[in-house]
Amino acid sequence: MITRLRIGGMTCQRCIQAVFTSLTPVPGILSAEVTIGGAVIEHDGHATSDALREAVRASGYSVTLVQEERRRLPIV
Secondary structure, eight states: EEEEEEEEEEOSSHHHHHHHHHTTSSSTTTEEEETEEEEEEEOSSOOOHHHHHHHHHHOEEEEEEEEEEOOOOOOO
C-alpha cells in the first residue's frame, strides 16, 4: 500500500528527520519519503493510516490523510 500524508508545521531538515524517525518504527513500513509538508509511505498493509498519523502527531506535527492506494507489491 502507498499512503500519502499532508504534514503541517514542518520548516526544516530537522523536522523532516523527526517525522521520519517517528514513522520508521511502525510495524509494516517498507519505506518512507518525508519532505517539508508531506510524506509518502509504502507499507505492507499491517500499518494502518491511523497508526501512521498517530506516529506523525507524536512527533509534534499536524497530519491529514491525502490518499491511500492499494498496490500489489512484487513477490521477491
